[in-house]
Each structure stands twice: as structure tokens, then as C-alpha cells.
Amino acid sequence: MKPIIAVNAKAYYPHSFGSSLLKILRALDKIAIEYNVETILAPPFTELKEARLASERTKIYAQHVDEVDPGAVTGRIPVEGIKDIVHGSIVNHSERQLTLSAIHQVIAKLKNYGLDSLVCTPRPETAAAVSLLNPSMVAMEPPELIGTGISVSKAKPELITETIEQVRKTGFTGPILVGAGISSGEDVRKALELGAQGVLVASAVVKAKDPYEKLREFAGAIK
Ligand code: G3P
Numbered sequence: 001m002k003p004i005i006a007v008n009a010k011a012y013y014p015h016s017f018g019s020s021l022l023k024i025l026r027a028l029d030k031i032a033i034e035y036n037v038e039t040i041l042a043p044p045f046t047e048l049k050e051a052r053l054a055s056e057r058t059k060i061y062a063q064h065v066d067e068v069d070p071g072a073v074t075g076r077i078p079v080e081g082i083k084d085i086v087h088g089s090i091v092n093h094s095e096r097q098l099t100l101s102a103i104h105q106v107i108a109k110l111k112n113y114g115l116d117s118l119v120c121t122p123r124p125e126t127a128a129a130v131s132l133l134n135p136s137m138v139a140m141e142p143p144e145l146i147g148t149g150i151s152v153s154k155a156k157p158e159l160i161t162e163t164i165e166q167v168r169k170t171g172f173t174g175p176i177l178v179g180a181g182i183s184s185g186e187d188v189r190k191a192l193e194l195g196a197q198g199v200l201v202a203s204a205v206v207k208a209k210d211p212y213e214k215l216r217e218f219a220g221a222i223k
Contacts, residue, residue: 003222004137004175004198005031005188005215006040006118007205008063008090009047015206021047022054024205027212032057035219038198040118042090045077052085059087061118064096067105079109088116088136094143100129107135118177120200124162131172138167138176139200145180147203152180153190164195185221192222 007024009016015024021043028039042061043051052060066076082089091106092098098106107117117135121127127140140163145152152159160178167176178191179200188199199218208214 001175001197002036002038003192003219004038004040004177005218006042006061006139006177006179006198006200008042008093008179008200008202009044009206010063010095010202011044012203012206016044017047021051024211025051025054025058027205027215028058029056030212031215031219034216035222037219037222040088045082048082048085059116060085061116062086062089064093065089065091065106065110067098067102067109079106079113079115083113083115086115088118091117091119091135092130093120094122094141094146103130104133107133118200120179124159124166127163127176128166128170131167131170131174134172135174137174138172140176140178141180141200143180148181149183149204150181151183151187151191152178153182153187153194155181157190157194160191160194160196182218185217188218189221189223 032039039058041058042063068076070078070080110117118137119130119135120139122143127138131138175197177198177200178196182199182201183204
């Protein structure tokens with residue numbers, strides 16, 4: 001399994017949109033080749049199509065998708081609406097919380113269309129609970145560290161170890177990612193040393209002056 005670097009672009013402005021977003025995508029494509037890592041980018045909805053067309057290596061995920069069926073559902077996004085544009089979707093996030101039943105439905109719908117599901121959860125116990133729903137990937141991100149620049153690897157390494165332990169106990173064999181505050185190569189190296197298969201990161205890459213340099217630092221730290 002290749003190490004995974006997943007970037008959630010969120011909705012930083014102007015960083016997550018237009019030419020700035022494409023710059024991040026190009027940087028991810030480059031490091032995917034140079035460091036033999038798997039790269040994922042989750043752009044805002046408005047940028048999905050363009051990102052998918054421009055992507056050479058990087059998988060494009062939606063940041064969210066609703067559990068609804070297509071029809072009279074104003075302002076919501078059914079899986080059917082994006083299934084031909086994306087490789088998968090983030091499912092649930094501290095900033096976009098879903099009920100357990102919605103998480104279950106969305107994973108099933110994505111799977112039905114051959115798409116990946118990356119389910120984010122705040123704690124080891126919740127990561128273990130959602131892994132029973134058999135998503136493609138599980139991520140654990142303590143909300144109190146998100147966007148702080150203080151990484152889960154340094155501030156709460158025990159949560160990474162517990163997540164790996166508890167999720168693997170359920171029989172889940174897919175990749176387990178960790179995130180929140182990941183800012184340096186050292187943070188990435190430590191997360192992988194503690195047993196994660198990759199990282200889920202936002203601000204350190206999206207707001208970096210040079211996203212390519214930041215991503216090189218991350219990928220270069222993986223042994
Ligand atoms: O989904 C990734 C995210 O919540 C982590 O954000 O800015 O702490 O890397 P950040």
C-alpha cells in the first residue's frame with residue numbers, strides 16, 4: 001500500500017479556488033510521481049470538474065455528499081450528481097457532521113457507483129465504529145487541533161496508536177489516515193511511524209506560499 005497524502009482544500013479564499021487550487025493540484029501530481037505516494041485532493045464543489053479534468057495522477061474527492069436521492073432536494077448534492085466527476089468523497093467531518101445513518105447510506109451509495117469513501121471521525125472509538133460500515137478509508141482528526149498548526153502526531157500521538165489498534169481490531173484492512181494540525185515533514189513521519197498509512201491535511205498545504213515545497217517536505221519525510 002503506497003503512503004497517502006490527502007489534501008482537503010476546504011474553502012480558503014483565494015487559496016482553494018481557481019488558479020491557486022490548480023497550483024496545489026499540480027504540486028500533488030508532481031509529488032505523486034517523484035515520491036511514489038498516492039495523492040488525493042478534495043476541492044470545493046465549484047472546482048470539482050476543472051480539477052478532475054486537470055488531474056494527471058491525483059484522485060479528486062468531493063468534500064461532502066448528501067445521503068439524499070436525486071429529486072426535489074434544494075441545495076443538496078446526491079451521489080448521482082457527482083459520480084462521473086469524482087473518484088470518491090470525504091464522508092463526515094468535524095466541520096460537516098453527518099448522522100451515523102447518513103454516513104452508512106453515503107458509503108453504500110458511493111460503493112454502488114465504484115467510488116471511494118474516506119470517513120473522517122474525531123476519536124479512536126468513532127474511527128473504530130465507522131470502520132464497521134466498511135468504507136474505503138478511515139481518518140481520525142481530533143477537532144481541537146484542526147487548523148491550529150499543532151499536530152496530532154506531536155500533541156496527541158496516543159490517539160494515533162489507539163486508532164490503529166481499535167480500527168484494526170474490527171477487522172478493517174483499508175488505509176487509516178490521521179490529521180489535524182499536520183504542518184511539517186516531522187509530523188508526517190511520526191504519524192506513519194505510529195502506524196498510520198497516510199495523512200489528511202488542509203491549512204499547511206492550502207495556505208502555503210509554495211504548496212509544492214510543503215508537499216515535498218511531507219513526502220520526503222516518509223521513509
Ligand atoms: O480534513 C483535514 C483537516 O480537518 C485538517 O485541517 O488545517 O489542521 O490540516 P488542518
